[in-house]
Amino acid sequence: MxxxxxxxxxxxxxxxxxxxxxxxxxxxxxxxxxxxxxxxxxxxxxxxxxxxxxxxxxxxxxxxxxxxxxxxxxxxxxxxxxxxxxxxxxxxxxxxxxxxxxxxxxxxxxxxxxxxxxxxxxxxxxxxxxxxxxxxxxxxxxxxxxxxxxxxxxxxxxxxxxxxxxxxxxxxxxxxxxxxxxxxxxxxxxxxxxxxxxxxxNMRSEDVLVGGWLPGKGRLTGLPGAVLVGQRAAGRLRYVGGVGTGWSEDEREQLAGLLRAAGTDVCPFDPVPRVPGARWVVPRLVGEVRYSTRTREGMLRQPSWLRLRPDLAPEEAAADIPDDLV
Incomplete structure (x- = not known):
């Protein structure tokens, strides 16, 4: 049939x-x-x-x-x-x-x-x-x-x-x-x-440290298209993903200025992630992101930006990545 x-x-x-x-x-x-x-x-x-x-x-x-x-x-x-x-x-x-x-x-x-x-x-x-x-x-x-x-x-x-x-x-x-x-x-x-x-x-939210960014394209030229974020694990900053959504235009402009001021030639993540075109920053900006789940390697799935956390110092930001994901 x-x-x-x-x-x-x-x-x-x-x-x-x-x-x-x-x-x-x-x-x-x-x-x-x-x-x-x-x-x-x-x-x-x-x-x-x-x-x-x-x-x-x-x-x-x-x-x-x-x-x-x-x-x-x-x-x-x-x-x-x-x-x-x-x-x-x-x-x-x-x-x-x-x-x-x-x-x-x-x-x-x-x-x-x-x-x-x-x-x-x-x-x-x-x-x-x-x-x-x-x-x-x-x-x-x-x-x-x-x-x-x-x-x-x-x-x-x-x-x-x-x-x-x-x-x-x-x-x-x-x-x-x-x-x-x-x-x-x-x-x-x-x-x-x-x-x-x-x-x-069901979405979860956690604090992260911003360690880099990717330049935007088209109407976002000169602005961050995505930020590269990490969390602590075993005394080092582990890369957990790129976040490219969740900002208003004003928030993206504000973030661009903060990222330029924090620029560095040294990648703060250990190990260094393979992210072509990445620009690194000193990891002093704390942000809160929303995500669905983590991969088995600890990467955030479907992350989106919620807000900057100027009330938190970098050493206060976020719990470590769960031990079973390190």
């Missing part, structure tokens, strides 16, 4: 729905993985497409058996491929070693044996020859649960109806990426970033 090509519906960044509307929404854990649409034609086969529409089936050979999970019933499923760390939490950095291997079957098979991925399923948009796009989320989710798709490398985690504040708090307490809120009466809108789905990302 030929299945329709369906682009995944996307969530809009936002906040929890008002308390008075809480029971009109379902809440699912936001996972840090690769969004996929899975096509099961009903002949035992499986085809996976990324959000871009690119076929990526070959990258994840351990998911092949999903193709037979519904017997001869054809289906199109929406989900997320995850790589899990030793604590069972999604690790995007670990997943990156698996992405892009759709045309490298031998390597994909080797990595699947060492670090298998897990596919979490959260929607069904076509089933047994019938489109479910116009059904409300509540009914689609019931259909998905009835399929009982739980296997060695895939599962259907439960969605919680109501209790949004408790759900969001639980994701924070367990160090998870965030929460997706889905309106119970929402239809499936292929390829649309809809207000009927709201994503809330």
């Amino acid at each position: 030929t299945l329709p090509l369906i682009a995944p519906m996307l969530a809009t960044p936002g906040v929890l729905p008002p308390a008075a509307q809480d029971t009109r929404w379902a809440y699912e854990t936001k996972q840090d993985g690769q969004r996929v649409v899975a096509y099961l034609p009903g002949d035992g086969g499986l085809l996976l497409r990324a959000r871009s529409g690119l076929e990526i089936t070959g990258a994840y050979p351990e998911l092949a058996a999903l193709g037979g999970a519904l017997g001869t019933t054809p289906a199109v499923l929406d989900g997320e491929v995850l790589a899990l760390d030793e604590e069972g939490r999604a690790d995007f950095q670990l997943l990156q070693s698996r992405m892009g291997l759709a045309h490298a079957p031998a390597r994909a098979a080797r990595l699947a044996g060492r670090s298998p991925v897990h596919l979490v399923l959260f929607d069904v948009v076509h089933l047994a020859g019938r489109s479910l796009l116009r059904l409300p989320y509540r009914r689609r989710r019931a259909r998905l649960d009835d399929l009982a798709l739980h296997g060695p490398h895939w599962s259907t985690p439960a969605a919680l109806v109501g209790h949004g504040e408790q759900a969001l708090r639980a994701t924070r307490e367990h160090g998870l990426e965030g929460l997706v809120c889905k309106r119970l009466d929402s239809v499936y809108e292929p390829g649309v970033r809809s207000r009927a789905w709201i994503k809330i990302r």
Whole structure:
């Protein structure tokens, strides 16, 4: 059977729905993985497409058996491929070693044996020859649960109806990426970033020391395009990433003057990071940044600038990088 090509519906960044509307929404854990649409034609086969529409089936050979999970019933499923760390939490950095291997079957098979991925399923948009796009989320989710798709490398985690504040708090307490809120009466809108789905990302904030910067381009010529920041680890200043967003125009102008005054030819980071075009400064400026998670090497993921911290001396800034990341 030929299945329709369906682009995944996307969530809009936002906040929890008002308390008075809480029971009109379902809440699912936001996972840090690769969004996929899975096509099961009903002949035992499986085809996976990324959000871009690119076929990526070959990258994840351990998911092949999903193709037979519904017997001869054809289906199109929406989900997320995850790589899990030793604590069972999604690790995007670990997943990156698996992405892009759709045309490298031998390597994909080797990595699947060492670090298998897990596919979490959260929607069904076509089933047994019938489109479910116009059904409300509540009914689609019931259909998905009835399929009982739980296997060695895939599962259907439960969605919680109501209790949004408790759900969001639980994701924070367990160090998870965030929460997706889905309106119970929402239809499936292929390829649309809809207000009927709201994503809330748990962000952390920490103090950092500015040790360098990269010149901006275009309208930012003469201004910093990004600052290079670090934190202490074992008595040295370790580079933890570049921050290129979060400033107003006035703040960027102010920062430019401070960086020029602190310029030096000596890189303050140990070891010296490979950042072409970097300009170094004496690490006396303290800033606060927001970020989502850290990589296993201690680098900040998705950092953005919050503010300068003139109230803090460099020696007071930030706790050390966690020992397990040094």
